[in-house]
Amino acid sequence: MIIPPDLPLACAPVFLFFFYFLAKKEVWIRSASVIGMAIIGFAISLSGSRAGMLALVVVGLAGFLHLFQAGTKTKILVGVFLVLLTIGLYFVKKDSSDGRLLIWQCSWEMIKDKPLTGHGAGGFKAGYMNYQATYFEEHPDSKYAMLADNIGHTFNEYIGLLVNYGLAGFFLFLLLLFFLASAFRRNKEKTIISYIACWCLTAIAVFAFFSYPLRYPFVWVVGLLSISVIFISSPPAPIHFGEGSGLLRRKRLAMTAPVLILLLALLVCFKSYSRLRTDIKWCKVAHLSLAGQTKQMLPEYQILHAKLRNNELFLYNYAAELNFANRYEESLSIARECESLWADYDLQMLIADNYLQMKNYPEAEQHYQKAAAMCPAKFVPLYKLFLLYETTGEKKNMCKTAKIIIDKTVKIMSPTVNQIKIEVKRKTGCL
Numbered sequence: 001m002i003i004p005p006d007l008p009l010a011c012a013p014v015f016l017f018f019f020y021f022l023a024k025k026e027v028w029i030r031s032a033s034v035i036g037m038a039i040i041g042f043a044i045s046l047s048g049s050r051a052g053m054l055a056l057v058v059v060g061l062a063g064f065l066h067l068f069q070a071g072t073k074t075k076i077l078v079g080v081f082l083v084l085l086t087i088g089l090y091f092v093k094k095d096s097s098d099g100r101l102l103i104w105q106c107s108w109e110m111i112k113d114k115p116l117t118g119h120g121a122g123g124f125k126a127g128y129m130n131y132q133a134t135y136f137e138e139h140p141d142s143k144y145a146m147l148a149d150n151i152g153h154t155f156n157e158y159i160g161l162l163v164n165y166g167l168a169g170f171f172l173f174l175l176l177l178f179f180l181a182s183a184f185r186r187n188k189e190k191t192i193i194s195y196i197a198c199w200c201l202t203a204i205a206v207f208a209f210f211s212y213p214l215r216y217p218f219v220w221v222v223g224l225l226s227i228s229v230i231f232i233s234s235p236p237a238p239i240h241f242g243e244g245s246g247l248l249r250r251k252r253l254a255m256t257a258p259v260l261i262l263l264l265a266l267l268v269c270f271k272s273y274s275r276l277r278t279d280i281k282w283c284k285v286a287h288l289s290l291a292g293q294t295k296q297m298l299p300e301y302q303i304l305h306a307k308l309r310n311n312e313l314f315l316y317n318y319a320a321e322l323n324f325a326n327r328y329e330e331s332l333s334i335a336r337e338c339e340s341l342w343a344d345y346d347l348q349m350l351i352a353d354n355y356l357q358m359k360n361y362p363e364a365e366q367h368y369q370k371a372a373a374m375c376p377a378k379f380v381p382l383y384k385l386f387l388l389y390e391t392t393g394e395k396k397n398m399c400k401t402a403k404i405i406i407d408k409t410v411k412i413m414s415p416t417v418n419q420i421k422i423e424v425k426r427k428t429g430c431l
Contacts, residue, residue: 015040015056016196016203019063050089051210058082058206059199066195095147100155100210102144106131107154110163118166122341124154125312128163129343133373145376146411150345153215157208183231190233197229278307286317294325305334312342319350328354345374349381356384361392377411383420390427402428 018033018040037060044052061078064070070078090097109131110119119127128151136142154160162170180201187194204213204223213219282304289297301318308314315338322331332354338347352367365388372381382405389398402424410417 016059016063016199019067019196019199020192022063022067049211050092051207054082054086054089054210055203055206057085059203062199062202063195098144099147099149102132102135102147103128103151103155104159106135107156107159107163109135111159111166114166116166117168118162118164121164123164124160125152125343126341127343128154129345129374133370136373136376140376146409148375148377150375152344153212155211157212157214160212180227180230187230187233193229194233197226200226201230278304282308282314282317289321294321298322298325298327309337310341312338312344315341316344316347316350319347323350323354323357326357328357332358343374345371345378348374349384352381352384356388361388364388379405379408379410379417379420382408383424386424399428 015037018037021029021033024030041056041060044056061082065075065078106128107124110124110127113119114123132148132151136145136148154163158170161173165172184190184194184198200222204219207213281300285297285300285304289301298321301321304314305318315334319331319335319338322328322334332351335347335351335354339351348367348371352364352371355361355364355367365385368381368385368388372378372385375381382401386398386401386405389395389401405424406421
């Protein structure tokens with residue numbers, strides 16, 4: 001059974017809303033709520049998402065502590081339990097946890113390079129794999145080598161914020177948290193809905209430590225709704241301009257805020273509609289190209305390029321189609337555009353192949369080596385290097401690469417890896 005990766009995030013608000021019914025006096029309503037919570041908890045455990053499990057446990061315990069008005073000792077015991085649970089979840093999938101430690105370690109190097117302003121929007125995607133390649137070039141015998149893969153997310157939204165926007169962006173985030181906490185504290189007559197909104201944000205915050213919840217539009221909707229509930233249910237902060245002027249200012253804000261929100265919503269809808277039309281056009285062109293009409297579709301790709309030149313996935317697709325059509329110089333040009341937005345293993349392999357077909361062997365060798373450093377567990381870039389050295393007649397490098405391939409530990413055995421090892425042994429007489 002395939003379970004969607006965003007299932008825990010989708011279930012969390014429903015789980016939390018059951019607390020609204022738990023506050024009712026009717027026994028059957030409370031019983032039905034507990035059963036509903038149990039079903040959701042079981043579903044999230046089936047998803048295998050440790051971040052989702054931890055987030056659900058945290059907000060679930062917070063809800064029950066609030067409803068039953070637990071004392072200080074109980075809260076301390078719950079805190080200790082959560083710490084032990086977090087440590088235990090690390091060992092549930094230790095290889096996966098260690099893989100994330102590698103990502104965070106390389107991300108830390110990115111943060112150290114630009115601590116104040118960060119690498120900019122999309123900075124992690126544009127640079128991370130280059131840092132991972134550098135790490136394995138400096139630590140060829142690292143225990144993380146077999147765990148490394150092609151990475152597009154930090155698996156920690158807070159680290160991602162620091163990488164992309166630096167301490168300046170992180171300070172603005174903390175400022176938002178301060179205003180949010182102040183608004184929540186000002187509300188002296190909190191309802192269960194106010195608490196549910198707070199717990200919803202807590203679930204997202206916990207999940208964000210170990211995953212990438214902000215990737216899903218659903219999380220943005222739930223998060224913004226929860227923030228709105230907290231601010232709307234909170235009385236306005238005192239304004240020290242005199243009683244009359246403060247009241248007038250609040251009335252003006254109340255009148256202009258809906259208009260501004262409506263205009264913003266219309267702008268977002270217009271932009272989304274325009275982007276959707278372009279994406280649909282790209283999808284049709286890509287499918288026709290895959291159906292064997294690559295040369296006929298290249299003019300359409302060129303037209304789309306003007307609108308999607310900042311979309312790294314489109315640029316990679318365009319470069320790959322140009323490569324397939326044997327237009328290697330054009331493919332390389334588009335691939336270089338893509339490289340400025342996206343550090344990626346597959347992209348490096350494509351660039352290397354373009355150089356290889358253009359008989360620029362030194363550049364092809366450099367990019368195959370970079371791809372191999374990005375994902376040390378992969379065999380294909382090493383095999384491509386082996387074939388390149390065979391073509392250029394570099395017997396010494398050919399034998400050296402062959403030995404690496406033959407001695408290399410296999411992460412996941414496949415027919416491709418098996419064939420590579422057999423062919424390298426057959427072609428190499430020096431081993």
